[in-house]
Amino acid sequence: MIPRHKLVTALAEAPVAEVHLASNCSRVSEVISRIGDKWSVLIVMQLRTGPRRFNELKKLIGGISQRMLTLTLRGLERDGLITRTVTPTIPPRVDYDLTALGRSMQAPVEALGSWAMSHLDAIEKARRDFDRRLEK
Secondary structure: OOOOOOOOOHHHHOOHHHHHHHHHHHHHHHHHHHHHOHHHHHHHHHHOOOOEEHHHHHHHOOOOOHHHHHHHHHHHHHOOOEEEEEEOOOOOEEEEEEOHHHHHOHHHHHHHHHHHHHHHHHHHHHHHHHHHHHHO
8 A cells, every 4th residue: 555645744844934934923023022011111101201210100001000010010021121220329229220222112102102192082982973873
């Protein structure tokens, strides 16, 4: 008996460019998750003028819990977007600042914020219209 078919996985049949693209999509998705969440955006906006302390950030960013601020700062630091500098004083002083990579995010974040501000009325109207249609 001679086999007349060849067992090949779908991934092996896919062109190399498609496999590379699929791999990059999941990596890009991870980055977008980090930089696209509202807390990360607000932190980057607050750090664009220079270093800030934890409590200063907490006061400037209304509604963020201490835990969420801590988690978000850690994630941004892990991704290389901010630095955390501890000054050995009593009590210790901890400052957060944007890295060069974090500063490169500033223009897109500001553009997104500007777009949102200039379209707030249209978005609110669309939401009201949508909600009214659902009520009927």
